Amino acid sequence: MARSQQALHTIPAESARSADDVYLSIKDALASGQYGAGQYLREEQLAKSLGVSRTPVREALRRLDAEGWVETRPNYGVRVKAWTLQDAREIFEARLLVEPYLAGRAALSIGAGDIARLKALADAMLAITRHPSTPEACEAWFTANGEFHAIITAAANNARLDRSLRSMKETPLIKWTFDTYSDEDRERSARQHFEMVLALEQRNAAWAEAVTRCHILAAEKAVLDRYDREHSAS
Template identity: 80%
Template sequence: MQASSARSPDDVYLAIKQSLAENRFGAGQYLREEQLAKSLGVSRTPVREALRRLGAEGWVEIRPNYGVRVKAWSLQDAREIFEARLLIEPFLAGRAALNIGATEIERLRALAEQMSAITRQASTPETTEAWFAANGEFHSIITAAAGNARLDRSLTSMKETPLIKWTFDSYNDEHRASSARQHFEIVQALENRNVAWAEAITRCHILAAEKAVLDRYQREHPPA
């Protein structure tokens, strides 16, 4: 991380998150506000706020009376999250195909265009954050349209983790292009009120993300 006297709170948040995403801190390592503030050239206040945000997202664990440490995710964590998504998300997409309105369809199409444009750019913390925000809104619109608030809440809690944000950075150019096409196909399925199609393409979408994440995890954590 490079120091800057003009860093905004969002800059501090993105800088620390980039360091976490690039494994500059080891799993279980404690992060010290004073050291982070010094390395970034800022006060401890924006660092403290960034760590709170990162804790809420699952990047770090905030342990009262001990401090903040890097969250250690296992291969089993990843598999369980994707397994749960595969059970819930296609079902909600199918339900959404029966209920979603024209306004929501248009917003989904705009978000698909936005994500397609992002996939043609180099991967940076900023493009990853932009993709995650657009992708999150895209899938939230669909699951909300399904009309099952309990399943929607369960799914949202699973997706607000570093493992999901990690997905875009795990993609190569071919993966990104495929993901963009799948978003457009999901919109088509919903617009056509085709339950089976919406369920099938959503399932394929999740399976592709799972493979990218698990492949990257195994590359970066080879067996001893």
């Protein structure tokens, strides 16, 4: 599910000593697919790339192991976790429990400024569907979609659930979902975004919950269908 490896961005000098910055930098690289599933992460190489000692890198890898991003193999080292079909099912199941609820809550309190921004993002995503799919288009879609959903869940005013949901959606699986989409999938998703905005604008919590649930179920189907295609062909 991961993309080809890219260079890990070096942390700016002024923040290089922060263990949290090291952790976030490595986590961002994992989330964006810069390291392939099963690839080993070497402390010395990471430390050199980030301009830090091996100690904060070691601490970061321990945290990422506890969160399920990597796995430690005794006598071998730390490698990137390979996401499985079960991982996908669990993430979508959790999203279905949390995200529609937050959308319904958001419908009761979201402000006009957020509604305006959601409309602009929905327009941007619709425009992307009218052009051929490219890596750049997928990245633009991923970024706009991430902001769109983050605005909605933040508007629900439940910080704990919002943080939990964001953690789930930081996995490489989410970006892989967008790479999976066909042109028809993207058009359907774009239409659902407009329907979400309308439900929020109408302060209709039940409608907002329903369309969000349909939106997640459609994404899940795209991922599971791709998994079936790739494994039936192998």
